[in-house]
Amino acid sequence: MIRKLMQGNEACAEGAMKAGVDFFAGYPITPSTEIAEILSRRLPQAGGKFIQMEDEIASISAIIGASLTGFKTLTATSGPGFSLKQESIGFAIMTEIPCVIINVQRLGPSTGAPTLTSQGDVMQARWGTHGEHTIITLCPASVEEVYYLTIMAFNFSERFRTPVILLLDETIGHLRESIDLEKYDHIKILNRQKPWVSPDKYLPYATEAGEPPPMAPFGEGYRYHVTGLVHDESGFPCTGNHAAIDKLLKRLNNKIIAYLDEITLYQEVKTEDAEHLVIAYGAAARSAASAVALLRREGVRAGLLQLQTIWPFPEKLIYQKSLGKKTVLVPEMNLGQYAGEIKKVLKDKTLLVPISQIDGQLLQPRKIMAHLKGEEKHA
Secondary structure, X not given: XXXXXXXXXXXXHHHXXXXXXXXXXXXXXXXXXXXXXXXXXXXXXXOOEEEEOOOHHHHHHHHHHHHHOOXXXXXXEOHHXXXXXXXXXXXXXXXXXXXXXXXXXXXXXXXXXOOOOOOOOHHHHHHOOOOOOOOEEXXXXXXXXXXXXXXXXXXXXXXXXXXXXXXXXXXXXXXEEEEEHXXXXXXOOOOOOOOOOOHHHOXXXXXXXXXXXXXXXXXXXXXXXXXXXXXXXXXXXXXOOHHHHHHHHHHHHHHHHOOHHHHOOEEEEOXXXXXXXXXXXXXXXXXXXXXXHHHHHOOOOEEEEEEOEEEOOOHHHHHHHHOOOOEEEEEEOOOOHHHHHHHHHOOOHHHEEEEEOOOOOOOOHHHHHHHHHOOHHXX
């Protein structure tokens, strides 16, 4: 066992190194800057490349370009920078370019409060870029989970040939905890699937049985067209071919939705006999876990479903875990962004108890307990 005291942002950088990242482009922004600072040292030591770009749009454009040449790529930012990246995230979805985007959330809108915590970018992670698309978003609740989910973000990105978002909040990014680095050595690191056909027969977007298409790195003899326009299997635009458009957009969504069970990561605490279910993610899940433990001491049968994958939305899981419950509490450091999605799938809509907080402070366990007891005015 190798235990090390780490900050969340440091664990993110180390998880990326474990996953095989070899190219980082970014721009300093609170509260994510430590990720870039650490990788500016670690990457060159391992033969990788680090570059500070002039802004956030250039940063994500750089990692998209580097990914096309075969690199595993990463960028890190916070709310305002995440907003600037959205158009290029859509480009990476359409062109199926693997990359990982870290967003350490801070209080907004606009410049907001750069050093205060928030979970205000949940819906932006899902719908920030335009068009009908599916995105994978992971959300850690501890420093150890940051390390683990960073590795999984890279694996999912390579496995499904897609951008993946790792959504931290400031509390988790700047928290320090002792973690066991060897605990996740068993995870197989996935690398990019290259084509098995010769360059003259290669179609960059041809698939078999719905699997993501193999991806040839630029510079290895494979020449193909990359465009953000709708395109056919050759990569060339097909804006006049409605059947081809329908096929492409459905495939881009289905290649992720079809593997929802594989992508959905979560933890449970005392849900087997729970009468009251708390569903939470990120730092709010830490408070929820404490609230559940305290409620159990008082004889209240509470349980926690902690979501590590928040997008694609785990509708089936939430529906099943909510059956038979007296209440479903959803604590968030926003005005109920995820609670609204959960309400849509509950058999009994009146079960939902949304718990919101947007003052830049960590939501406390006593607030969750007070809502369950009907004492929220005193929380």
